[in-house]
Amino acid sequence: MKRLRLPLPFTCSAACALLLLAPWAHAEITVGVVLSMTGAASSQGIPEKNMIALLPDKLGGEPVKYIVLDDATDPTLALKDARKLVSSDQVDVLIGSSNTPNALALASVALESRTPQVSPAPMDVPANQHPWVFVVPQSADLMIDAVLENMKKKGIKTVGYIGYSQPWGDQVQHSLATLSGKYGIQPLNDERFERTDSSVVAQVVKTMALKPDAILIGATGTPAALPHLTLVERGYKGPIYHTHGVVNDDFLRVGGARVEGALAPIGPVVVFKDLPDSDPVKKVSKDFSALYTKAYGAGPVNAFATWAYDSYLLLDKASAVALKKARPGTAEFRAALRDALENNTAGLVGTNGIYHITPTDHNGLDKRARVMVRVSHADWRLAE
Structure with a gap:
């Protein structure tokens, strides 16, 4: 199991204040991330890991710590990683995995531990696991x-x-x-x-x-x-x-x-330059592209990195709501975060579309979240 920690700084005074308010809670939001950084799905997991490393140091205004583990494209290891994150690290939310079989493995842990999961891999979630799982990519x-x-x-x-x-x-x-x-x-x-x-x-x-x-x-x-x-x-x-x-x-x-x-x-992010300026997705996509390109160089927009970015956008909005009800590191916060993802993220503009998540639809994307692209001269271009 490969483990990559991405600790993010927070002030001592803020940490002490939080501890005084709730000594049993985290002084920061802890996000457990399970990605396929090696193995057959590494072309999906590596750009997602790259994106996680670029994310802001706060969620909903609260300091955040990301703990990133490699599942090596193995569902058994993904399951083991997720159980460690919820039991030993007591994470507030899971992000993962990079491919459908491994993401489904995480969904079982999300249900067992009552920890919300945001999946950057598309999947059909079993009905009993649905309340705790939110799927970012298009179905x-x-x-x-x-x-x-x-x-x-x-x-x-x-x-x-x-x-x-x-x-x-x-x-x-x-x-x-x-x-x-x-x-x-x-x-x-x-x-x-x-x-x-x-x-x-x-x-x-x-x-x-x-x-x-x-x-x-x-x-x-x-x-x-x-x-x-x-x-x-x-x-x-x-x-x-x-x-x-x-x-x-x-x-x-x-x-x-x-x-x-x-x-x-x-999603339209891949050809965002071709979108009209009036399209709200264009600005979000432009911001994503500038961030990713500055760190990793110019090239075709990587869809897998965009799903990691949209995962952050959803959690950032939901965290701001959940923090009004409970402190990180508690079952109450995990439940509040789940509820906020389900009820308070409608209308969020991501790089792939406009999310309208509801209790019955934990993806929330519609036809505005898709375009057809064609490989042309080693690039993805809008198809005719």
């Missing part, structure tokens, strides 16, 4: 609907599917199967692969034999490049679509010129 349904809408505009009638043999692959396939009918598009198959596979030739050959008009790849990060590259090598000429889980620099680096033309849905 599979929202984004696959955008893919199918784009396919219909192009006259596509049939689509092949190659996705993970994991929850994210299941979610994408389910969205494809349930939404395709309204667009008059027929899914032809359901091929799967593991995130760590080194070859998907069999899946690609079977899919191409069906002669689909287009192919959708339900994967994330750099592993999603494998089926795309194999399709190109095998001579597939139709459009290749992805999910919002591929929009990062490493996918472009691994894919190179062979992923030119790849299509994917994503």
Whole structure:
């Protein structure tokens, strides 16, 4: 288990005052972060970790400490990390993880410990865990609907599917199967692969034999490049679509010129320069981009870093409300923070859209949170 502490300063006088008010409480908000900084999902976890390191030293006006652990893209380790954070470190909230299976592992700990979780990975949360889990990225349904809408505009009638043999692959396939009918598009198959596979030739050959008009790849990060590259090598000429889980620099680096033309849905932050000045997302996205670029250099906007940033924005607003009811380090504060995320963040403008979280919707994004992008000259550009 790799452990990275990002302690943030606070004044002695502030700490002493808080201790006098509530000796059993923390003198600061403690955030436990579990990310996939190594392993197959590291192209997702590293930019998230980079973003966490840049965040302000306060949440809701209160000093904050981030404790960041690496789950190595292993759900078992993610579970172990989360349990340590809530038991030993007594964190007030969990952020994580970078991929769907690991984020689901954290959700079980969120329920057990009654600690709110903010997930930078998209996932369908079990009903019993739903009260404690808030999902920042756009849902599979929202984004696959955008893919199918784009396919219909192009006259596509049939689509092949190659996705993970994991929850994210299941979610994408389910969205494809349930939404395709309204667009008059027929899914032809359901091929799967593991995130760590080194070859998907069999899946690609079977899919191409069906002669689909287009192919959708339900994967994330750099592993999603494998089926795309194999399709190109095998001579597939139709459009290749992805999910919002591929929009990062490493996918472009691994894919190179062979992923030119790849299509994917994503939040407007990735093409914020093309947004009208009147769009409230543009300013927030510009602020995010300036912060990230100053620290890590210019390049395509990294979607995974934006989900970490929006996690902070939601927690910052919710913390200001929760602090009026309880002090950090207590069950009362964790409950108040959960309640504030659910009831007091509506209308928050993030880099990916405008959040309207409610008791029945712990994501709160709508069609304004998506655009279609296309790989053009090693960059993500607004698709036609």
